[in-house]
Amino acid sequence: MWARQDAVRRAYVREMFGRVAPRYDLLNGVLSLQLHHYWRRRVVRMLRLAPDSRVLDLCTGTGDLAIELARMLGPAGEVVALDFCEPMLRMGREKARRRGLNHTVWLHADALQLPLAPDQFDAATMAFGLRNLIDKPAAFREIHRVLKPGGKVAVLELTRPQRAPMRWLYDLYALQILPRIGKRLSHADDAYLYLPMSIQHYEDRATIAEYMQQAGFTQVCYRDLTFGVVCVHIGVKP
Numbered sequence: 001m002w003a004r005q006d007a008v009r010r011a012y013v014r015e016m017f018g019r020v021a022p023r024y025d026l027l028n029g030v031l032s033l034q035l036h037h038y039w040r041r042r043v044v045r046m047l048r049l050a051p052d053s054r055v056l057d058l059c060t061g062t063g064d065l066a067i068e069l070a071r072m073l074g075p076a077g078e079v080v081a082l083d084f085c086e087p088m089l090r091m092g093r094e095k096a097r098r099r100g101l102n103h104t105v106w107l108h109a110d111a112l113q114l115p116l117a118p119d120q121f122d123a124a125t126m127a128f129g130l131r132n133l134i135d136k137p138a139a140f141r142e143i144h145r146v147l148k149p150g151g152k153v154a155v156l157e158l159t160r161p162q163r164a165p166m167r168w169l170y171d172l173y174a175l176q177i178l179p180r181i182g183k184r185l186s187h188a189d190d191a192y193l194y195l196p197m198s199i200q201h202y203e204d205r206a207t208i209a210e211y212m213q214q215a216g217f218t219q220v221c222y223r224d225l226t227f228g229v230v231c232v233h234i235g236v237k238p
């Protein structure tokens with residue numbers, strides 16, 4: 001999978017999320033032991049946004065982070081929720097409509113080629129998306145381009161804990177248990193083999209921070225949550 005050409009990998013990722021979309025929220029809850037909502041809320045709090053902020057949520061999927069942002073900002077703010085997989089976006093759009101959150105725009109686009117003008121967002125977020133992108137430095141350059149000066153980026157991603165014994169327990173869960181539960185619940189044999197593989201191939205925390213600095217972000221820092229099973233990277237466009 002990782003040896004495949006970029007275009008093939010990109011198409012695979014889009015098609016795979018399209019197949020998983022109807023059961024994605026159920027699986028997120030089960031596989032994260034319901035921690036995923038808490039992680040997203042932490043990200044939103046870390047950004048300390050003003051109520052009239054304009055925020056871009058990249059790789060929004062079924063929109064849980066976009067919805068959390070929209071709820072926190074209220075009607076004075078605006079959230080643009082972007083994903084390249086229409087079935088995932090459709091789920092998010094429908095969820096936001098049911099909750100009466102009308103200040104969210106759902107945008108079908110590639111995170112690596114944003115169809116957006118420069119300098120227009122106060123913040124950009126991405127939860128569990130970066131791992132899937134074929135060119136992470138390019139993603140940070142695009143995010144930097146569309147943020148206003150002073151705008152912040154926050155990236156939440158699954159990571160391997162740095163220390164034993166949490167690391168051993170994590171590997172046991174991610175490599176042995178998670179693919180079995182995922183296969184059973186998603187009816188997509190490959191999707192939950194892809195997940196642990198993508199975590200194993202994810203760059204270490206310092207390398208992600210370096211990509212951000214190379215894209216022009218300052219005050220780059222990262223914080224592990226829940227023993228390092230996820231990590232949040234934050235940066236500011238000067």
Ligand SMILES: C[S@@+](CC[C@H](N)C(=O)[O-])C[C@H]1O[C@@H](n2cnc3c(N)ncnc32)[C@H](O)[C@@H]1O
Binds near residue numbers: 013017058059085132
């Ligand atoms: C694991 S899901 C995360 C969804 C959501 N952010 C969450 O917190 O649950 C990853 C999402 O990234 C999207 N994605 C992957 N590569 C993308 C790209 N190049 N451009 C836009 N979206 C992309 C997929 O379609 C999928 O919806």
